[in-house]
Amino acid sequence: MRFPLNPAGGRPPGRASWLAACVAVIVALATALAGGAVTARAAATAQVAAAELLSQGKPATASSTENATTPASAAVDGNAATRWASAFSDPQWLRVDLGATATITQVVLNWEAAYGRAFQIQTSADGSTWTTVYTTTSGTGGVQSLTVAGSGRYVRLLGTARGTAYGYSLWEFQVYGTSGGTTPPPGGGTIPDPTIQSLEATNGPLATATYTVPNPSGYKAGTVTYPTASGSYPGIVLMPGYQGTQANLSWLGPRLASWGFVVINVDTNTLSDSPDQRGTEIRAAGTQLLNLGNATGNPLSGKLNGTLGVSGHSMGGGGTMVALRDDIRFTAGVPLAPFHQSPNFAAVNKPTFFLTCASDVAAPGNTYAKPWYNSMTRAEKLYIEVPGDHLCPMTGNGNKAKQGKWIVSFFSRWLRSDTRFTPFLCGTQRDADRTNTSLVTQWMDTCPF
Missing domain, CATH: 2.60.120.260 (Galactose-binding domain-like)
Known part of the structure; x- marks a missing residue:
């Protein structure tokens, strides 16, 4: 979601009023959507995240x-x-x-x-x-x-x-x-052993650059952040929430790219696009990202290895679930405070990390993410609830050192099969986070993975 700027360039003082308006819009949309039948799309149910698409x-x-x-x-x-x-x-x-x-x-x-x-x-x-x-x-x-x-x-x-x-x-x-042919070579895109300190830092080990998609297809605009080192990498699509723009998740794109991912952060066709529309736009952005990797004459040429992940906030989190359910190319996802008035997402069996906010009144985890988590009986799953309101995963909100560590580790484990990152989610390295009640208010998982 996006805050309008005041004349001085900061956020307006009426945060509570803005949130209340946001909740009213989401509730209204939920009511409208619930009034109609939700048609289930054909679910692609292959769990393919543990290896590279060759x-x-x-x-x-x-x-x-x-x-x-x-x-x-x-x-x-x-x-x-x-x-x-x-x-x-x-x-x-x-x-x-x-x-x-x-x-x-x-x-x-x-x-x-x-x-x-x-x-x-x-x-x-x-x-x-x-x-x-x-x-x-x-x-x-x-x-x-x-x-x-x-x-x-x-x-x-x-x-x-x-x-x-x-x-x-x-x-x-x-x-x-x-395949050794798609692994970043030594001295190029090599990713060193992760540590708590390196994962909680703002930037990872790889230098990055950005590229603006010249002709977006199926979505409004896209900015790609990618490692400049040689090698090919998994792709990730980032999708904002209601009334949101790329600024919503601008903190996350460079962070992921610096750990060995090619990340496209997108704008929606309209600010009020529904979760299903956002799911369609995620799929379009994923297609264009892969096409750029297969084309010549652009800085992404040869950078994509064919594996895709997705993360989105609020209605973008609902779109994340739609993409995981309906498109076999997306093999892992991280919905952030997700919203979608859907009967369930039980058909999703790709690794999924739900990050929710304890004081969220727009998309409470107990109403949306947790029932989806419980219904997904064939997926590797992680559910972490942290303090904060609906904006806690957005740029400028929440504990980005911890959120970044968890998200980078999850995508590294499931898009790159890099088990070096597992201890930060399933092993001894996670325990200090999981048992810290000022940091985590709920934690569920399907460990070991």
Whole structure:
């Protein structure tokens, strides 16, 4: 949310009155939204945050295509509205070239209605000799998250029996794992072992720069903060709350970037956009961020590794939950004092960190974040309530040393699989925070993770 400036350039004295007006607006919106049916979108329920997305934007080929509008490349473009489809026969295959040998730990298949009943996942070092790392004869379609163990430069879906009279059709074919080719090299973007002191400092170990998105698509404006060191990094979208701008979370973008993330802080199309609209804008910003990383001629070229996270305040926190629920590309999220008049977000099974404010009357944690937390039975979760009102996660409010430490550690653990950050959330290093009642009023988690 945004405070108007007084003539002297500071905040107006009527903070309580402003908050009351804000609460009235949110309550009115909640009432209006509650009056209509909330249609559940198709939930993508693959937990893929524990590894790096390797396949997005990489070269893909297939045994056949149904027509020119369903090419192999559409299954690895990060767009869940485009698809690859094969000829109406068996067998068929889809292959992606990761560009370098990688350790493969997970494959996510987001099927269109034409799915595979019997298929194999295979890996290869040369594209000729294949090793099967997963096989089934009872595929169910939908979104399938497959745990595998293998290595190779090439990964292939080999379909041997169709589930329908049509061919094989995938909205997205995602391969997760680890590859030395995407790790920042020594002397460049190396991230040293974190400490309490370094995580609570305003800036992390990496130098950063900013880039203004020249032609925002699907949202009003965006400022990207990124590490200047060589290497590729996870991307994070920041979304403000009701009547808010990029200033809301301007404290967080540079902090995250200095710990090895490419962060886009956005403005909404209108200041009163609903949580669902903000969720759509988050997805648009994520798409454009990845596209900039895949393009040439801009400072983000080669900086994105294909993994996405999201954080938002208030209605932006509700939009964060929408993005986690509806878009498989977003693999971890941090909703801040979130608001959304939704029945539940039980379909979200991505790692989620709820940061709420003890004196929040606009979006009380007990009304919104805590029921969502409790309903998410298949996710790694963290819930921290701290002193303050609804503005406690915003720039200039709350304990930014502690908030920054927790948020950086959470995203580092789940977007980069960096377990060095786990002790600050799940180990001995967290206990001084968790048991300090002047700092934390509630703490819940699914540790160990």
